[in-house]
Amino acid sequence: MPTEQITIATTRGYDLAGALEMPTGLVRGAAVFAHCFTCTKQSKAAVEVTRALARQGIATLRFDFTGLGGSGGDFGRAGFASDIEDLVASADHLCTRFGGPILMIGHSLGGAAVLAAADMIGHDRIAGVATIGAPSDVPHVLGNINGDLAAIERDGQGKVTIGGRAFHLSREFLDKTRAIDLPEVVGRLRLPILIAHSPTDQIVGIENASALYEAARHPKSFISLGEADHLLTRADDAHFIADIIAAWGARYLPMKADWPHPENGVVVCTGHGKFGTEVHTPSHRFVADEPRGHGGDDTGPTPYDLLNAALGTCTAMTMKMYADRKGLPFEGARVAVTHERDHGRDCDHCEEDDAKVQALHREITLLGDGLTAEQRDRLIEIADKCPVHRTLEGSLHIHTTRSE
Template sequence: MPTDRISFKGHAGTLDARLDMPEGPHLATAIFAHCFTCSKDIPAARRIAARLTTLGIAVLRFDFTGLGHSDGEFANTSFTSNVHDLEKAVEYLNDRDMPPALLIGHSLGGAAVLKATSKLPQIKAVATLGAPFDPGHVTDNFASALPEIAAKGEAEVTLGGRPFRIGQTFVDDVKSEVLGPAIANLHAALMVLHAPGDNIVSIDNAGHIFQAAKHPKSFVTLDDADHLITRGEHAEYAADIIATWAKKYLSLKPPAPPIGAPEGVVRSSEADPNGYLQDITHGTRHHILADEPRAYGGTNQGLSPYGLLSAGLAACTSMTIRMYARRKKWPLAHVSVDVSHNKVHAQDAGTGSGDKIDEWKRRISLNGKLDDEQRARLLEIADRCPVHRSLEHSSKVVTELAPAA
């Protein structure tokens, strides 16, 4: 996904941000609000943004005031100032003619998007990950420093191995915030994602958020994920769930397919530059993952490229058989096709060469009250599958280099 480094005015200075753009048509815009003392670049934020861009959804990720590369002093911020920063992000995108319709918030960022959405009628959908129902919950992270903060007005605390100065204004603000009324007046679809074993923000917070919200609302468990969603498979799951859910509430209307590609363009885009995981999309409606087995350096989260080829052959074979049986009105109850791929010596395949070639083995199961003649005929029809013919006959691949981003 192309990523633009941008900045915009927050409530008290310039905020550093990244705008992740779709490689194809731009169909909608989202904002991701990070967790308490985190940044826009946490792995979960990057993965969710990458997945949404495959749907044509641009994603703005930004550092709240005083964090990351944004201006300001963190000690002078509060929950209310985070909400103001979110509102400024919406204003910035509106001014760029990219009005956001989806807000995603992680932890305290989740509480902030809930608060902000109640005042932003343009927002159609909100997703929270590990969000607290009571923003004051974050003070548990530095409870031992609260007496010093009360006595001196601020204190330095260590969070996630990094020092931060927390002010009394922040403590008072989060403790006084009540989210219930804002959640009840979201006027947007809500998805609550939370891990039962979250030891930073307990699962009961998700229950309170869900109960306070009106429909449409959804509750999804993140199973054994940690609060920061650090493991790749958990970030991938959250990204896929949010993307699939958001499509229902956003107007994602792609343009007509290009000339010469009646079914549209299939795009493969890296999901993890440190491995081989690929987001493969066909327009905005179809998405699958491709990967390599762990033995080959992948994470085994999707079919391998040859697995995808095998899947195409299997599906095409089954469809071709069904199409013929339906036209003949034959009693074919069910068809399944098993396909395996291997590299074999060409001489073993009868070509007279010692070079290796690709071999696909196909095992077709036909269920129903078919006679032997009908079965034999359907086996012949399998060889008329278009993918089968493409694999057996020579094909042409035309390659061009896209202009540098």
């Protein structure tokens, strides 16, 4: 997916660094993703979830909280309240650009932050909230800090390590982190909520998910992450929850009524990135693109893939229809189609010797042992009679008009 590097202004005089994952095609809505404690927008969960949502047509922002990654400010003085302020600023940015309502998704402490921020932002601008491994007891996160917290409270600040990294924390950080009753906040929300958690999470126990789920109102959903660890370090776990959240989120950001759905034919709309387009048929939509090696984002089949597929699918359908009508013991076919741009030199039916003729090469494998040799030959003959084959080899004209 195309990725935009953006900055988000805060009311505290510094900017947050963000990466906005854009759909290749049209935008159906927007979402913001909050990363885990001391992580950054480049964490595996942040990248996987935001890109999965973009594939569903949802522009999704991941950003660095105050003092982390590329964002300004002092992490040691920020605390949980600052995380909420960062999310409010990010949600404002998305609502201004794309309109609301938006989805809010958070991982670990970021999950707690999106729940608290949704309560502040307002239900009219939030379509739903999803959490991954979120704590119900926000001060629980202080247990992951290696350092003398009592000394910080006494002296006002001190050095600590979190996840092997050194930080300076202030008394203000501790106070802001402790001053939240998350289950009480969740109980006030009147929003769709998805809670995902691993029963084997060794950092934030599964009882946290139970407390959040019990406090939440319907519509609420729970997804078990099986044997996943807290940080979703296994690619399969990150892919799984990313696709689940994308499918869940699409329910609350429905297709826009003004998107093109032709009565016949297709409508192709330019999208984001260099080559991305979105194809609409009367009942389907999908993305076409170019490979990365050709400057695209590789988010969908290429135009020539679609051309090859048109011939291949029509061939398979035509043979199946004939076999069913004749009662043949046909168990299916595998049709491989490739495109050759310059077929002139070995073309044996060109009018001019130097003509540049293109060709489609089709290889058909008939499946099943019950067909006789005669039946196989007849099915190959039928393949040449498929409608797309006839169109491509017929006298085809393309007429272009401009619509005002």
